[in-house]
Amino acid sequence: MRIFTLSFFFLAISLMGSTLQARQDRPSPPQIRGQIVEQGSQDPMIGANVVLKTQGDSLITSTTTGPDGKFSIAYPRLPVFKLEITYVGFEKVTREFSRGMPLDLGVIAIREDSQLLGEVVIEGETSVGEMKGDTAVFNASAFRTRENAMAEDLIGKLPGVTIENGQVQAQGEQVQKVLVDGREFFGSDPSIALRNLPADAISSVEVLDQRSDQSRLTGLDDGNYAKTINIITKGNMRNSYFGRVYGGYGTDNTYSVGGNINFFNGNRRISIIGMSNNVNQQNFASDDLLGVSGGLGGGGRRGGRGGRPGGGGNSFGVPSNNGIITTNSLGLNYSDKWGEKINFTGSYFFNATDNTVFENTNRETVISEDQRQLYQESQVSTITNNNHRMNARMEYDINEKNALIISPSINFQDNFRYSNLEGLNLDQSLDSLSDTRNLTENETQGYSISNNLTYRYKFDKVGRTISADLFTSWNQRDQLTDLISSNKDYVRNAFDTLVQETTALSDGFNYRTNLTYTEPISEKSVATLSYQIGNNKSAADQKTFQLANEQGIMVLDTALSNEFDNKFLTQRAGLGYRYNNKGLNINMNLDYQYAVLDNESEFPTVGTFYRDFKNLMPTVTMNYRNQGGTSYRFRYRTRTDEPSVNQLQNVINNSNPLNLSVGNPSLGQSYNHSMFVNMSRFNMETNKTFFVFLFTNFNTNFIGTNTFVAPQDTLINNEVLLRRGGQITSPVNLNGQMNARLFLSYGTSIPKWKTKVNLNPGLSYGRTPGIINGQTNTNENIDIRQGVTFASNISKDVDFTLSTTGTYTIVNSSLQSNLDQNYFIQSSNLRFYYSPNDGKTFIANNVNNMLYRGLSEGLDQSVWLWNIEAGYRFLKNNKGELKVYVFDLLKQNNSISRSISDVAVTDTFSNVLTRYGMISFTYIIGNFKKSDLPDQEQRPGGYSGGRGARSW
Incomplete structure (x- = not known):
């Protein structure tokens, strides 16, 4: 069946490609060519609009000039038409065309529009x-x-x-x-x-x-x-060099200091950033390589987004992290071009955070067709986290035939967490079943070191290449956990106390090598041959010691201890084909992959678990752009995902005695199909944009969850007690998981209001299977979304953005189809900035509203977050700024989120930063020098032009 499906799929793609190829192989229309330069300096005009119109001013087609000011546009095959060249602040150039006229226009010089310049602000709408x-x-x-x-x-x-x-x-x-x-x-x-x-x-x-x-x-x-x-x-x-420094102090001893400075000297660039504050402001994204931040600042839709009301002063937003966070960070970035052949970039970044977070959680679990269970939890935690991140990248263009890219990365993290947790299980009649009270102290250290090396050699024959890619990584995680827990069974009125210490050490080594050979078939097509081998090795050693009441000493608990080794070896060989002709690009690959999963348990029992997997792995991508400027993209790919050592290790985690988890050494890899379809169009004549995106994912052998909810006090593996109403989860392979998302974006402008409008409707579908007490349950959720944004385009003195996004989520459970868990969340935002005197004085407001309907009791709220600031700029070029800032003026800020799993719906309420006031001073650093470089594009890879990727 799979072979038939793949054959049909490739046949369909081939027919589609043949149709498009036939279209491409038709004689291409002649091109009108030219180069646009500024009349005085003769510098190329980059991004000038070139438009073809009928005599009645109807748009035929359009383009823009490239980095060298040149353009090429298809001849429309009309008896007469006209070509217009426009650039804001310059006079419009119009050329009339009729049959027989030359199509190479040569160099066209345009001059500044003297009537628009001077002290008058240029009116007109620049191409989006x-x-x-x-x-x-x-x-x-x-x-x-x-x-x-x-x-x-x-x-x-x-x-x-x-x-x-x-x-x-x-x-x-x-x-x-x-x-x-x-x-x-x-x-x-x-x-x-x-x-x-x-x-x-x-x-x-x-x-x-x-x-x-x-x-x-x-x-x-x-x-x-x-x-x-x-x-x-x-x-x-x-x-030039540019940047800013700032400092502020406020109520309740709040403070915020920091800044950044950038030294740009052609290709050599040095940037330094730093900050220190206790108001949840961060200039970086969290990087949790130890996996210790789960549950703190988790996803979901929430209130208290805390966006800043404007720039100046503190340039870093307040992210959605839960809790009250003190942050210290420092970073250095260096980038340069050494000679004519080497591009180098390197950076070091350090951040340290201290967080105090309080969370309330309500979870509703579907157990059977007529039974549900509730879980309530409150947790207070203090977390200290330190990260060191070092990254580098060197691109070495050795010579015309040889090229090399090296990208090493080193990360270190240490984390300390103390938490006080209270959890309670209730039946659907809200009668108490069991509870737990935990004190946990957790100290974790770890590192991750990786490197990626890519080499390519070009043969004398155009299109014939051989390339190699080698990825290696090492990681280690060392954790010490102390737990004191008191647990109660309400039905039997039974108590127990748990005192234990756990040491967990895990490490891993991973390598992956890929060799690719390309051979040209024709001027428009290339064949490829590839081979890949990789091995992911990991080991985990967990030892748990419990206090023996009789002896008063810590004794090894073999039921909570385990030593486990995992190896996952993959080999893949494949054939590919690429076709490229003007606006059409097709890539097709078919790989065969053989993988071996080899696990060994060394303690407390000795055992071996061996499985092998054989898969066909097709990949198809297609890009097409018609002469009207509309782009179409299609991408289909497959991949496999192997289980982690934590998912495989057969050892019980009882950090929360009411929510146990254990690995599954019999777990296999999952097989994923993903498809992406996109249509994009810019209309430069009307400044309208339109995007359509469709994403789909389908997993076979999906790594899901097997949940057991204890109907009574139960011994797990005849050794670990699970109280009535408690649950234990383990990973399991299941079929039927999928998700799909349709996203549209339509942008236009209202010239009269000098405002841009963007509409973002969307629709998504998710299907997640799971097992609960031996029964299969599938949770389906459908998100219906509509977003709209009005963004001003008036001037630097008046700036506003009004946006709102509403999402209605339909949740269905296969075990309890009549259960109503649908909910609605709307997020709205108004940002307004006004300066009456060319930036000297200003006032800014940022008002957010989060509306929740259909969540747990007490969480259906309408939350307002209003931030306001006012300030005065002085010194030369307004480089000095003094402002007063109030965060959460109404003192309503909070954090609410909902997550949906295979058998449960969970609502979480967390504490966040609330009202404070602050006075701050900012100094803008700047020394802009006139560069010989034009404002041309520098695409990824440090080159100009092309399609967003360096093509060596």
Whole structure:
């Protein structure tokens, strides 16, 4: 059946490709070509609009000039038509065309419009952007922001981009990287660039799916993508230094100090950032390599987003972290080009946080067709966390034939956590079943070291290459946990006390090597041959000691102790085909993978668990752009996911005696199918944008959860007591898991109001199977979403954004189909900034509202978070700023979230930062020099032009 399905799939793709190829192989229309330069300096005009119109001014097609000012646009085959060249602040150039006229226009010089310049503000609407291949390019000048705004303020105005709870999403996907002029900026942390670069330093912004290094070196699509934003800086910023420093003190001894400084000297760039505060402000994303932050600041939709009312002063937003957090951080980023062949980027970043968090949790679990159970939990925790992150990247263009990329990374983390937890199980009649009171002290240390090396060799024959990719990583985690627990069975009125100490040590080594050979078949097509081998080795050693009441000493508990080794070896061989002709690009690969899962238990029992897996792994990508500028993308890929050593290790975790967990050494790998379809269009004549995205994922042998809820006091493995109403979970392979998401974005403008409007409707579906007390349950959830944003584009003195997003979620349980767990969450935001005297004085408001309906009792709320600030700017060029800031003026801020699993729905309420006032001073650092570099694009990989990927 699988072979038939794959054969049918490839036949369909081949027919589609043949149809498109036939269309592409038709004689292409002649091209109108030219180069646009500024009349005085003769500098190329980058991003000028070139539009073809009928004699009646109807749009035929359009394009923009590239980094060298050149353009090429298809001849429309009309008897007469006209070509218009526009650039804001310059006079419009119009050329009339008729049959027989030459199509090579040569160099066209345009001059500044003297009637618009001088002291008069230029009126007119800059083109929003365009699609270049599979990259959406936005003109920063088309989105006006307030004075001293940061990159985050600008990025949030782009069509299809949202920033919520500190997470950046572009075109419906989470952004994994933010580059600056094609180079990494403090590794892969998107938050650092957005919260440390000024908006007025940005020329344009690219949104793209960045391919893997090996894919970019060979030009072959391996199906590995990372949603990426590339910030292109202005030419005059590339030989200058700029930044800001700030300090503030407020009520309840709140404080915030920090700053950043950037030294740009052509290719050499040095950036230093730092901050210290006790008001939950962070200029980085959390990096929890130890996996110890679970439950603290978890996902879900919540109130208290805490966005800042504006720039200046503190340039870092208040993220959605739960609790009250004190943060200290320091970072250094260095980037340079050594000679003509080496691009280097390296960074070091340190952050330390202290967090006090209080959480209330309500969980409703479906046990059978007519039985449910409730769990209530309150937890107070203090957490201290320290991270050191070091990243580097070297791109070495050895010679015309050889290229090398090396990307090492080193991370260290230590974490200390003390928590006081109270949990209670109730039946559906709200009668108490069992409870627990825990005191836990947990100390964890660990590191992760990795390196990726990519090498490519070009043969003399064009298109013939061989490349190798080698990835290696080492990691270790050392944890010590002390637990004191008191537990009660209400039905039998029985008590027990638990005192124990657990040491857990785990380490791992992973390598993966991939070899790829490409051979040209024709000028438009290439065949590929690839082989990959990888091995993921890991080991876990857990020892638990319990206090023996009779002796008063700590004794090894073998039921809670285990030594376990895991090896997962994969080998993959494949054939591929690539076709590229003008606007059409097709990549097809079919791999065969053989994998072996080899587990060994060494203590307390000795055993071996061996399984092998054989899979066909197809991958298909297709990109097509028609002459009207509409881009279509299709991507289908498969992958396998092996279980982790923690999922395999057969040892019970009783850190919460009412919620036990244990591994499953018989677990196998899962097999994932994913599909992505996209249509994107920019209409430069009307400045409208339209995106459609469809994502689907389907898993076979999905690693789900097997849950057992004890109907009475039960001994697990005849040794560990699980109280009545308590539950134990273990991973299990299941079929039928899937999710799908449809996302649309439509952007337009209202010229009369100088406002841009963005509509973001969406629909998502999730299906998660699980096992509860031997019965299969499937939870389905459907999200229906509508979002709308009005963003001003008036001036730097008036800036407002009004947005609202409502999501209605339908939840269905197969065991209890009549159970009503549907809910609605609406998030609304108004940001308004006004300066009556060219930025000297200003006032800003940021008002958020979170509306919850259908959650647990007491959580259906309407929460308002109102932040307000007012200030005065002085010194030369308004470089000094003094302001008064009030956070959470109404003192309503809180955090509410809902999560849906296979058998349960969980609501969580957490404490967050509430009202405080602060006075702060900010000094803007800047020395902008006129650069010889134009504001041209610097694509990922440090090159100009192309499709968002360096093609060596």
